[in-house]
Structures are given as structure tokens and as C-alpha cells.
Amino acid sequence: MERTPGSKLMIAILVAALLSIPLFAIYLLVYDRQDQSQTARASIAEGWGGPQTIAGPVLVLPYEQQVTETVTENGRQVTRTNTVARELTLAPEVADVTTEVKPERRRRSIYEAVLFEARVSGTARFALPADLARSGVRPEQLFYDRAELRFGLRDARGLFGTPPAVQVDGRRLVLQPGKGLPSTNRSGFFTWLDAAPIRERAMTAQFSFAFRGNGWLALAPQAGDTRWRVTSRWPHPSFQGGFLPVTQSVSDQGFGATWRIGNLALGRALFSSDVEAGTASDAVSNRYDTAQAAGDYEARVDLFAPVDLYSQVNRSVKYGFLFIGFTFMAFLMFDVIAGVRVAMVEYLLVGAGLVLFFVMLLAFAEVVGFAAAYVIAAAAIIALLTAYSAAVLKSWRRGGYIAALLAALYGVLYVLLSLEAYSLLIGALLLFAALAGVMYLTRNLDWSGLRREPA
Secondary structure (H helix, E strand, O other): OOOOHHHHHHHHHHHHHHOHHHHHHHHHHHHHHHHHHHHHHHHHHOOOOOOEEEEEEEEEEEEEEEEEEEEEEOOEEEEEEEEEEEEEEEOOOEEEEEEEEEEEEEEEOOEEEEEEEEEEEEEEEEOOOOOHHHHOOOHHHEOHHHEEEEEEEOOHHHEOOOOOEEEEOOEEOOEEEOOOOHHHOOOEEEEEEOOHHHHOOOEEEEEEEEEEEEOEEEEEOOOOEEEEEEEEOOOOEEEEEOOOOOEEEEEOOEEEEEEEEEHHHHOOOOEEEEEOOOOOOOOOOOOOOOOOOOOOOOEEEEEOOOOOHHHHHHHHHHOHHHHHHHHHHHHHHHHHOOOOOOOHHHHHHHHHHHHHHHHHHHHHHHHHOHHHHHHHHHHHHHHHHHHHHHHHOOOHHHHHHHHHHHHHHHHHHHHHHHOHHHHHHHHHHHHHHHHHHHHHHOOOOOOOOOOOOOO
16 A cells, blocks of 8 residues: 555654664764773873872961860869861962973873973062951960971872972972872972061072973862963863963964963962861872862963864764755655655664764774764765665665765755854755745645645
């Protein structure tokens, strides 16, 4: 029995709906491969160093304070006075930091990670604030001979090469591990020093150290006026975090950027007085995870690859129904207008070929890159479906129309992926043109098969 045009349309819609299942499976496959890629990049970076955050230096001055409390014992209130150890954390008035980043690509199998070596040098000037007494701490309470100068580094295992050097007023100090800052999860290093000169004048610290990292580098500013200059030959930086550089230059030869951040923007004073915790905070759960979002109170630069193939494949899968819809509509027009009957299984096989394109795109993109993979996968699917369409539609000419349609669709999709800002506009215009064409071709078609000519 010959089906009505309406029933043929419902068959095409039903098959297209069934194909949503493999399309969704491919969508999940892309995410799984992306997660596997992150794991592989983390394994490449093991032993090298994870994403890095630098902080400090800060000057920590211990002191003791008498604390009076009233407690109830045996039904009576008893007043006790205890001596509590506290720390005054003093941020520098001015910190001038320069960082030179040397990037390096490392590959393992089909995966690639961007590692780097960074060399940091800088100066920091410390002075007792004039309004220190407002914190309840008097300068004579401070134990200057037990002061500590602390530096934070998110993954201190990345320190390499020449040991870090710290000088205060021209005198080199011996460094100790640990006691970093909260912004680096207490990871870092410190040095003991006698800070007695700070009672009379400002004290200047000079420092330099080198470390390795992976993916991105951030600075957690502490000073009243922080100046951070970063230079690198990596041509694809991404500036993130709560503070953006005041000046930047990016070219094929690399980039340079300068940040200028004040403590008013940080929302905190140059000194704070807290009870000594005595324990370090928890370590970073995954120190090699480069996908972490930048903090609101840090300046960060990511050394990212310019083409994220997984996000591009992911976006292309979202246009899968566009391919299926246009191709099925072409077959439907040949069926209801040209009289070439297309079976449900033939719709299903053509749809399977269209879905296979995205699997091939993902598989080849991991090996040869997105652009080359797109050409290979598109050419293979166009050749396959052209030959099959010529057999189904009983004409190589009709198969040529399908080939032209697929070539146009793949070309438009590549444009949509490249012009992300205008993808919605182009897609809407394309759908409008397709709908207008279908309306025109089927304007006199009896979809139900029940229409009768007037007597």
C-alpha cells in the first residue's frame, strides 16, 4: 500500500527522534574523552609541578597578650587571666615582583600538556604602620628577634635549580620549608630574622626563586601597592582572576603584562592580628588540576592551547539534528515529489552515517587536530552517503544533490564553529531559508491523501 505524504513525514520524524539516542551518547563520549585528557595531562605534569600561585612575602611578628575570662566553677564565677600567643601579620607597603615564564610543551601518546619554568625576583618594603595601636597591639609587645618572613607557593615541590635567595637589608638569610600563606594552602617557605630595625625605619627584603608549574600562574597580592610584571614567549595567554593587567602586549613572539593592585582593592588592612593556629590547612586535593576557576582576589595568566578540540567537537555535536533534519528533508522531497520511495531502514542507515561523522571527528581530532579531522571525517561521510543515496534514489544525479547538500552543511557548520558570536544568527537564517524552500516545494502537496478535487 502506498503511504501518504503525511505518513512518510512521520516516519522521517520517528527515525530522527530515535537517532537522538546515539547523538546523546556521543555527547557523553566527548565529555569522557575530555576528562581522560585532563587525567593524562595531570600524569604528564607529575613530578614537575602543578598550577602555581605565589604570595607574599609577609612579615610575621609574634607577641603575647593577656586575656581575661570569667568561668563558672562549682557554682561560683571565677575570673582567670591567661597569656595567649598571637601573631601580627604585616604586609609590605610596596611589593615589586617580576616573573619570567619559560613555557614547554610535553606530549604523551596523543595528549599534550603546557608546562613552564618561572623565575621570580622582587623587593618588598616593610614598615610599622602609624595606627598599629588601633589593633590593640603596642610596638613594645612585639618579639622582633623571633620574626618570620613567609613566602607562599602553591606547590612547593616545583622549586628547582638554584635554591631561593632572600636578603634583608643586604644580609642573606637561611630559608626553612613550610609556613606558607593561606592563599597557597600554607605551602611555601620562610626564614627567621631579627626585625628590630623596623622599629626605627623601613626594612627592605629582596628575594628570588625559580619553580616549575603546569597550565597557569597566579599571584595573590598582599601589599599596599603590588606591582607584578610577567613576560613570556608563549603567544596565547589568557588573563583571569579578579584583577586584570593595566598594560599588556601579545604577539606571535610572546606576551608581556603588568598588574598594579592596591590593598584598598583587596579590602584589607596592611596588618592583622590573629590567634596562632599552630596547624597547617588541608593540602590541595588535586594539585595538577588546571581546570580550577581563578579566585576573586588574585591575578592569573593561563598558558592555554589556542584550540580546544573537545569544546569544538562538543559544539559540533549540538548541530547534529541540523544535519539529520536537512538530509532527511531532502530524501523526503525525493520521496513525495519525485516519487522515489525511501524506506524506514534507509532513513536509519543514512542517519547512522551522519551520526558516525561526529565519532570520526572526535577520533581523528585527538590525533591530527580539529581542522584536518573535520576535512577527513566530512569527506568520508559525504563519499559514503553519496554512493548510498545514488543507489537508494535510483540516480547518480540525485546522489549528487545529496552530496552538494552535505558539502554545504559541513561548510556552514565549520563557519558556525569558527564564528561563535554569529552562530545563532547564521543558524536562524539557514533554518528560515530551509523552511521557506520546503514550504514552496510542498505548497500543492496533499499530505493526508484525502484531498479531493472540487466538482
